[in-house]
Amino acid sequence: MLQLRFVTTLNSGAIFVPTSLPICAARRWPLLLVVGLLALGAPLGAVPAAGKDNSRYAALAAAGQGDGAMTVRPVARPDRRPPPLVGQPEAAVLRAGDTLAKVLTGAGLSAGEAHEATRALSRVFNPRRLAANQEITLYFKDQPPVTDGRRFTGFFFRPSVRREISVVAGPRGGFRAYERERTLTSRARYLTGRIEDSLYNAAQQADMPVAVLSQLIRIFSFDVDFQREVQRGDGFEVVYDHGHDAAGAPVVAGEITYAAMTLSGRTLRYYRFTPRSGITDYFSPSGQSVKKTLMRTPVDGARLSSGYGRRMHPILGYNKMHRGVDFAARTGTPIMAAGDGVIDQIGWNGAYGKYVRIRHNSTYKTAYAHLSRYRRGLKRGSRVRQGQTIGYVGSTGRSTGPHLHYEVLINGRQRNPMGLKLPAGEKLRGADMTRFKQVVAAINKTRDRLRPAAAMAMN
Ligand SMILES: [Zn+2]
CATH class of the missing domain: 2.70.70.10 (Glucose Permease (Domain IIA))
Structure with missing residues (x-):
């Protein structure tokens, strides 16, 4: 293997000396x-x-x-707004190879309860698609009927940054799953x-x-x-x-x-x-x-x-x-x-x-x-x-x-x-150009509002 030592002077005067530099072939040109x-x-x-x-x-x-204006994303299913999860939150993490049922039983749920909660979840989300290291928040209430001294009220997790899923215990037993888009500003x-x-x-x-x-x-x-x-x-x-x-x-x-x-x-x-x-x-x-x-x-x-x-x-x-x-x-x-x-x-x-x-x-x-x-x-x-x-x-x-x-x-x-001077791409015309100029003005306004005075020199 060829080891090269290049010394070069950049415009700043700094010297960089990489010792193993990729060097190319394809140099036997007639x-x-x-x-x-x-x-x-x-x-x-x-x-x-x-x-x-x-x-x-x-x-x-x-x-x-x-242009920097606040835009609030609509809730995906306003008709299925999940009821709030009540009780004390408890953080859990799904380890690689673990199942949701294992996480739930590990937190004190009975096998039957864990199975029911998992089945409810599967109506909106395939439990097998839960990623390793998924954070799950479990909720418990110190109130009868009790499981291991407390009542399980449900759990919540975000499978992606914009998606929220909760599984909530019903007042007479059983679970119901809810899914909604997270509201981000x-x-x-x-x-x-x-x-x-x-x-x-x-x-x-x-x-x-x-x-x-x-x-x-x-x-x-x-x-x-x-x-x-x-x-x-x-x-x-x-x-x-x-x-x-x-x-x-x-x-x-x-x-x-x-x-x-x-x-x-x-x-x-x-x-x-x-x-x-x-x-x-x-x-x-x-x-x-x-x-x-x-x-x-x-x-x-x-x-x-x-x-x-x-x-x-x-x-x-x-x-x-x-x-x-x-x-x-x-x-x-x-x-x-x-x-x-x-x-x-x-x-x-x-x-x-x-x-x-x-x-x-x-x-x-x-x-x-x-x-x-x-x-x-x-x-x-x-x-x-x-x-x-x-x-x-x-x-x-x-x-x-x-x-x-x-x-x-x-x-x-x-x-x-x-x-190489490559041929230019598409150019905006007519109504597009008119609207583009408005967008540029709006973006510039946002930029100038956010730009610290020190950076103004760049413009
Ligand atoms: Zn090369």
């Missing part, structure tokens, strides 16, 4: 090909914008634009940070939930090469919706409504907006969709590992000996299709190891090398959508550490993704 590429300078063809139905944000999308929250050593650490320091960081990275993975372009002194600003419970405690992170990143003095801003098409997306202040034909960082940012975002390695960039860019990530990190397309090649490819190539259109292809494995079922001719997982990071072929080797091919030739 001189003729190199000369040919330099001479021809493969032209950029016109590429149609990606289809409207392929929103990478569809899964994240919820209708409406939050959405409030806009503002976060900002300046990158010292990594985006990941800066996000942590800013108290940014991982789910929000993941969204931030996804939004900017069209514009930003997170391996090479994020440097000390860069910064970010985020406004997102945070769900609060009745007591005002933040319980769940929602969608980013505004995201800005300042990279080497240049600020990119995006606003969440749902045009008449119904596809929620992020748009620049001029109404340009963040989506491009290809992503610049086709690795899932939710699965950060050291070397990917945490530290700024001098990971191999593009040169005539290395005709792609490398992303250091843990083995098994999902790799995304950089754009919509069809699998053009999939299989072992010499020094590239496990290799996937996608044909996006008559001009563009992208290639992914050193994979640990492919997405199950993927084969030559399979259609893939932008952002869809195609495989997982590995170190197969000529490689000394887990990383993704990513290539962009234009008319069959590798091109430097760093310098």
Whole structure:
């Protein structure tokens, strides 16, 4: 195994000396090909914008634009409002391998009572779907008829952050189960940070939930090469919706409504907006969709590992000996299709190891090398959508550490993704643009209200 010691000077003057650096294969290029590429300078063809139905944000999308106003979610079944559980609450946890009945009998219920309560629950929730470490609150009252000196009045749990289930003992025995959507209040929250050593650490320091960081990275993975372009002194600003419970405690992170990143003095801003098409997306202040034909960082940012975002390695960039860019990530990190397309090649490819190539259109292809494995079922001719997982990071072929080797091919030739000017995505027009401007104004107002004076310099 090759051990490299790189010493590089960042713009800040700091020196980072990683000792085991993933290094890439695929460097035995015939001189003729190199000369040919330099001479021809493969032209950029016109590429149609990606289809409207392929929103990478569809899964994240919820209708409406939050401008920070309070919105109260309706109760799912107002007609089945559960009666309050009475008595003393007692916390229990379902251990891996345990059944609900075991938890209940462990708390002193008879086997018959535990069975009845479990059967009642199964009308709204399959008890076998209870997750390990599920917290369950049991209620007991010091009142006859007694079980182990007290009467069991029921139990309550939340199988998910928004779902509440209670099983309540009836006045004449028996149990009844109730299910309802938890009432959460959405409030806009503002976060900002300046990158010292990594985006990941800066996000942590800013108290940014991982789910929000993941969204931030996804939004900017069209514009930003997170391996090479994020440097000390860069910064970010985020406004997102945070769900609060009745007591005002933040319980769940929602969608980013505004995201800005300042990279080497240049600020990119995006606003969440749902045009008449119904596809929620992020748009620049001029109404340009963040989506491009290809992503610049086709690795899932939710699965950060050291070397990917945490530290700024001098990971191999593009040169005539290395005709792609490398992303250091843990083995098994999902790799995304950089754009919509069809699998053009999939299989072992010499020094590239496990290799996937996608044909996006008559001009563009992208290639992914050193994979640990492919997405199950993927084969030559399979259609893939932008952002869809195609495989997982590995170190197969000529490689000394887990990383993704990513290539962009234009008319069959590798091109430097760093310098690539990709065709822009959809642009808002007409009524959409008019409404978008109103949304932008509202979001800016929320942002400015929440933004501390110290951060104003970023704008
Ligand atoms: Zn490489």
